[in-house]
Amino acid sequence: MECVFGLVGNGFAIVAADSSAVHSILVHKSDEDKIMVLDSHKLVAASGEPGDRVHFTEYIQKNVSLYQFRNGIPLTTAAAANFTRGELATALRKNPYSVNILLAGYDKESGPSLYYIDYIATLHKVEKGAFGYGSYFSLSMMDRHYHSGMSVEEAIELVDKCIVEIRSRLVVAPPNFVIKIVDKDGAREVAWRQSIKDTGALPV
Template sequence: MESLLAVQGQDFVLTASSSSAVRGITVLKPDDDKSQILNSHNLMLYCGEAGDTTNFAEYIAANISLYTLRHNLNLSPEATASFTRKQLATSLRSRKPYQVNILLAGYETNLGKPELFWLDYLATCVRVPYACQGYSSFYCLSIFDRYYKPDLTIDEAVRIMKLCFDELKKRMPIDFKGFICKVVDKDGIREINI
């Protein structure tokens, strides 16, 4: 019952992840952060099998850090998405593939533009203006379709996220215990309250 949401604005990406870790009908942890900071301008949100998600997120973060140390260069969001997709594709061809779905939000500092990528456990990677993973996609994609525009401001994006949260509260039979929302922009990654 995990949900990931993200929307790209004119100079930022706003992300949200459900904050509860649930197994069956039991809430294991009400404040689980399903995001991993990869570098100063790349953020990965993940959902899927509990062990796979944490293991894969830490593996990607460690390899991105290693690349930065070796080459003294931060990977762009597109390069990070490409590397992550390659790791998922390699895993898919193994005996024990990772069961993890990802939203990768980043800010390309050289070009001065935000980027958002949608990746799934089959190693599909697509650049998108807005995205959902998990059960939220059943209800929130139509809201994004209706209200999204390329030059969104942060206030407009927050309003769209609130509409999504309200719809999920209305339609879903479980309580997500809230969402952890983060913004990726030219200043880096920061958490915000919605």
């Protein structure tokens, strides 16, 4: 029941992911951070098989760091997305990774961007995107409420609406979510949305 979604606003990109590590009918932990910081201005939110997800995102992170170390300049968000897509495409013909990715970043020249990359190496630049069972509800909420040029406050409010909808609609809804943002000041965590039973109320 994984849920990963994100959107692009006015000068920033924001991504949210559930924090449940689940196998079959067992919940192993509820504080798994599925949004990795690739570098100072890039985030990658991933869903999929836990082993593939952790191994592949760490592999991408180390290669992005290696490129910057060798060349003295960081990859742009578009370049990092294309590199990620290329590695998935190569693995697809050998030992495919069961991992879906939303890659968000901020570049001085082009501003914020969000890339949708699925397990069969499909790459699209999008304004909003989602993976997992929660995508049925988060995409519909974003279709209704999203508009280009959203402020940070509006985007966080929309993310909260998506989380509320997922929690109220999914039979087995993830209890906790982590939200991160990337803008000209870098990538950082915005909030951790705890479960209803922990907070006593739904997010406002």
